[in-house]
Amino acid sequence: MRNLFFIMFLFAVTAIQAQTTISGKVLDEQNLPLPGANVWWLNTTVATATDAEGTFTLPLTNKSNKLLISYIGYVTDTLTVDSPKYITRTLKPSSGNELNEVVLDKTRKSLERSRVQATNTSTMSSKELLKAACCNIAESFETNPSIDVNFSDALTGNRQIKMLGLTSPYLLIAEENIPAVRGASQAYGLSFVPGTWVESIQITKGAGPVINGYESISGQINYELIKPVDDIPFFLNLYGSTGSRFEANAHVNRKFSDKWSSTLFLHTNTRVAKNDMNDxxxxxNPLAKQINVMNRWQYNDAEKGWVSFLNFRYMRDEKQTGEIDFDPDTDKLTTNHWGSEINTDKADISGKLGYVFPDMPFQSIGVQAAFNWHNQESYFGxxxxxxxxxxxYSNIIFSxxxxxxxxxxxxxxxxxYDNYGEFINTADYSRTDNSVGAFFEYTYDNADDFSVVAGGRFDVHNRLGAFFTPRVHLRYNPWREATFRASAGRGKRAANIFAENQSLFGSSRVMSILNSGGKIYGLDPEIAWNYGVSFIQGFPLFGKNAEFVVDYYRTDFQNQAVVDLYASPQEVLFYNLDGKSYANSLQLELNYEITHHFNIRTAYKYYDIKTDYFSGTIERPLQAKHRFFTNLAYETHVKEGGRQWKFDFTYNWMGKQRLPYTGSNPAEERFDNYSPSFSLMNAQVTHSFSSVFEVYIGGENIGNYQQKKAILGSNxxxxxxxxxxxxxxxxxGQMYYAGLRFKIK
Incomplete structure (x- = not known):
């Protein structure tokens, strides 16, 4: 399979051909970028759409010299182009009086798959995040078929996400392309980002670009925060649930000048009642409280080509869990009652500075820098x-x-640079990691039917050594509404075995590392190759739009820090892979517009994930081999004043899952080898009374399915x-919630 990478790279190089193009940027009446504007040659099928920055590239054609640019709500612009050049066009808002205009009522999808990028990337907009009570981004993937969401343990209520059948440590999770959830924050980091702060989330399957690092193996998740220049003056969200969770979010925005904008983000949540529904x-769920504050600044001088962001953030999160009668004041670290507290402080400072050369708008330079402090103090029994x-973290990019x-x-x-102070009781696992890397990424894109991104990076790491990371992505559109993609790449990472497996502290298992002389807890670094293909076909069905998607990916580990839960129910072993470990992922997806504003999204997923453990080749535990997903979304037309109804329903079916070995326990403290299959249903109804005020109510686990025995040895x-x-x-069990959103525009 590794030879596939070199075959794809050779194909990419030989497929590149010389072609003359035009490129440009499309702006609105405020000189802001217009993403998604249509650009095409008159009377031809040669067309493209502007990207998030409003830019486009289009090959010249001998069939027409009339270039058309259109966007809903704006007057279509037509210009004559006879030679390669860079074009900047500002569209004029439609007055509504043009007699010859054809107005299309087209609602932009809240979850979109790119048809023009070489990478297999889908984008969740803020509209998609509002389909559920997205309290934090760990809970924002319930309506996304590409991400699996599971609970990590029976204590913390923490959500664990998986992609391509692999857990989140194998993903590169970035905040505006700066690696964010990593190291000490792997277990709970996604729950520290409030959903209302997020503008969009980009999900890339397979080995991602090399620009952001070498660690991604199964994919990348990048979340974009709300930009101060685009934010409204005031936003308020209040939430409460039958699980005694209450939350408040507020954004306060101010435009200080035509170049400077700032938003103050405030978030707090708490859970105050003790719940024990399975007796x-x-x-x-833990008793909890969190305070989270961020001040975000943006400077934008489009005329001179400068843009910059500066973020300041502090968070305090406290959790208490364990037995109902546990009192930390009297029972902490005693055998009176079993309990746990997890207290986390987190502070961040990050900044980005970008410059686009005014006389060469296709050329830019950017600098990213971030400092992060994460401190978790906890005990478990x-x-x-x-x-x-x-x-x-710092990164300088020239394009x-x-x-x-x-x-x-x-x-x-x-x-x-990462400095860790890590202690389990008196055992000291403190260490320092640092790395310096250089990367180069080449993109060929004819803006029509073919593109390739081929990149590589060379890094020197004090514990991983010196190594090279190659990656390549291909896109080809063989016919109308069809997109074929292929990718291959290598990833390497240091497994933080304790931070990533904190759920195991909530057990009597003895943690044993079979030291092999490696530099990472005595283990070697994890190395894996990821290969994948994807095909998308859009087609009309009964007069409406339909889309069929097939994704297949395979991950092969050269080495892995194996977490062995099959050796004994009283022990967990960590050791280097000796043999094979792989993950095969197949996803079939069908999306259909039933009627206008009424859409169904369905997916079937099959996983074949196995590892060579000491006891043999066994399926990875707690991973369903078969999953089925359906999401129904309906919204009414927006009436005068902004009144509207929205209805969302999500159904998940999980097949049986292989469970860790408990066969040597007494009969009453055992699990079967496999869990039963089960279904989960979530729903939400949102009503906008106006463009300013809306309320929502919803339910999770409406069918009230519960794991009958959640804790072994609870007595x-x-x-x-x-x-x-x-x-x-x-x-x-069942959980119902309600909330309101208030906006001042």
Whole structure:
């Protein structure tokens, strides 16, 4: 399979051909970019759409010299182009009096798959995030078929996400293309980003671009925060649930000048009541409270080509869980009652500075820098676990073209520094990681039916050594409404085995590392190759739009930090892979517009994920081999004043999952080898009374499915059979919520 990478690279190079193009940028009446504007040659099928920055590239054709640019709500612009050039056009708003205008009522999808990018990327807009009570982005993927959302344990209520059958540590999770959820924050980091702060989320399957780093293996998730220049003066969101969770979010925005804007983001949540719906004596969800504050500044001088962002953030998160009768003032680190507290402080400073050369708008240079402090102090029963991480990340990127805009490249340098203070009881696992890397990425895009992105980076790491990371992505449109993609690439990472597996602290398992002399907890770095293909076909069905998608990806591990839960129910082993470990992922997706404003999104997923453990080749635990997903979304037409109804329903069916070995336990403290299959249903109704005020109500786990036995040894939590980590289904039953949103525009 590794030879596939070199075959694809050779094909990409030989497929590139010289072609003359035009490129440009489309702006609105305020000189802001217009993403999604249509650009095409009159009476031809040669067309494209502007990207998020409003830019486009289009090949010249001998069939027409009339270029048309259109966008809903704006007057279509027509110009004559006879030679290669860069064009900047400002569209005029439609007055509504043009007699010859044809007005199309087309609602932009809240979840869109790119047809023009070489990478297999889908974008979730803020509209998609509002389909559920997206309290934080860990909970924002319930309506996305590409991401699997599971509970990590029976104590914390924490959501764990997976893509291509692999857990989040194998994803590169970035905030505006700066790596964000990594290291010490792997377990809970996604829950520290409020959903109302997020403008959009880009999900890339497979090995992503090399610009952001070498760590991604199964994919990348990049979330974009709301831009101060686009924000409204005031936003308020209030939320409450039957699970006693209450939340408040507020954004306050101010435009200080035509160049400077700032938004203050405020978030707080709390859970105050004790819930034990399965009567096992343990809290189903932790008692919790969080305060989260961010001040975000934006400078924008489009005329001179400068744009910059500066963010300041602080967060304090506190969780208490364990037995119902646990009192931390009297029972902490005693055998009176089993309990746990997880207290986290987090502070960030990040900045971005970009410059686009005014006389060469296809050329730019950007600098990214971020400092992060993450400090978690926690205990689980009689075990203390503390981890502090101080990180610095910097990246400089230069982008330009080679001869013409068909051939683009990006190159640069980045530096990463991580200082960890990590302690389990008195055992000290403190360490320092640092790396310096250089990357180069080449893009060929004829803006019509073919594009390729081929990149590589060379890094020197104090513990991973010196290594090269190659990656390539291809896109080909063989016929109308069809897109074929292929990708291949390598990833390498240091597994933070304790931070990434904190759910195992909620058990009596002894953690044992089979030291092989490696530099990462005595283990070697994880190395994997990812290969994938994707095909999208749009077609009309009964007069409406339909879309069929097939994604197939395979991940092959050269080495892996194996987490072995099959050796003994009283132990977890960490050791280097000796043999094979792979993950095959197949996703079939069918999306259909039933009627105007009424859409259905369906998906079937098949996973074949196995690892060679000491006890043999076994399926990866707690991963369903078969999954089925359906999302129904309907919204009424917007009436005068902004009145509207929205209805959303999501159905998930999970097949049986292989469970960790418990066969040597007493009969009453065992699980079967496989869990039962089950279904989950979520729904939400939103009513906008105006463009200013709306309310929403919803329910999660409406069918009230619960894992019957969630905690082994709950009657003797300090005994040898106690385990809260074997969770395959919800512990909490039905949960209903309501909230309101208020906006001042």
């Amino acid at each position: 096992d004596g343990f809290l189903d 009689l075990t203390t676990y503390d981890i502090e991480q101080k990180s610095f 330009s073209i080679i001869n013409n805009t068909l051939n683009k490249f990006s190159t640069g340098l980045n530096f990463t 003797d939590p300090f005994g040898p059979y106690f385990d809260t980590s074997i969770i395959y289904a919800p512990v909490f």
